[in-house]
Amino acid sequence: MGRAPCCDKENVKKGPWSPEEDAKLKSYMEQHGTGGNWIALPQKIGLKRCGKSCRLRWLNYLRPNIKHGGFSEEEDNIICSLYLAIGSRWSIIAAQLPGRTDNDIKNYWNTKLKKKLLGKQHKNQQQARRVCRRNQRTKESKDGNAMSAKKGNDNSYWPMPPILTGQFNQVDRHASDDHGSTKNFLTNLDGEFCFHGRAEQGISLASPLEQQHLNRNSVGSIALPEQAKYFIDGYSPSGYRLSQGLDELDEMFCGNSVKLQGLDCFFGAWNMVAENNGTSTSRSMNWNNVSPLIYPPAVTSYQGMQQQCLPDELVHLLGAQI
DNA sequence: AACGCCATCAACCGCCTACCA
């Protein structure tokens, strides 16, 4: 048994809206609103359109005060920061940008912002990898611990401080994704990053310092390193996919590990452990308790970020948050 | 001029959730 269609697919018009259709819908909406029923609306006004299509047309195009195109630098910053923090929750991101629709932002991200963010990154990779290798060699020659940067790590550019590796294996195992390198790297970066999750409602976008304050002593059985400064986390009873945010991180951080020390800027929440204290991953989550978002993400150390040579795009994109 | 490729964006599709009877 398939799902019951929301309208008679045979008798509805598809494709671009004509000015006449727009006029009809706009006129009716301005006078009556939806009347609480989008499905019935097209019949009322004599449109051969699916109710969902009417809703979409109204929300994305006809609604008053809708802005199209011409995204400002500030809007870019907000979108990037929120995307890095919460992933492709376009409706939530759109809620932070008056006059923008989720569809618009989604398209803008997919066609422009993502490339803007990632484009130059690839050019930087080779150079960054060289720097990383050099640093790694220096470190290895210092402590004589060449093993820490090799076996058991997906990415040889990302050294694994041995002390912390064991502590977080449990957490990593719960996340059924293939971003072990990114998480391990962030987790273990001088002990300053920490992924963890709990079976609690909501997701937090608190700043790193707030996260630190809130969570330092409350992560259940997971032992936290005293020096942990950044908590990349989220709480979801039903789970939340983490792959997207970490995909981006994988992309952006690949070969740039030496530049991460200043990343106070976009944390941010990833829900990385699913329900039952992180025993499975699910694509859906309950956002009832998400709002209001704490926004913008606090930048606690912009000077530090600049001094530590973040990728230019990130400095540029995130700097205006201050 | 014709063609192919690519970027853009409006619109659609299908899944999930909230709500109501």
Add this chain to the structure above:
DNA sequence: GTGGTAGGCGGTTGATGGCGT
């Protein structure tokens, strides 16, 4: 508590136009 329905959302598709060859 359960099932049906509408609304909301994110991913994807397809039409269109611009550009290079």
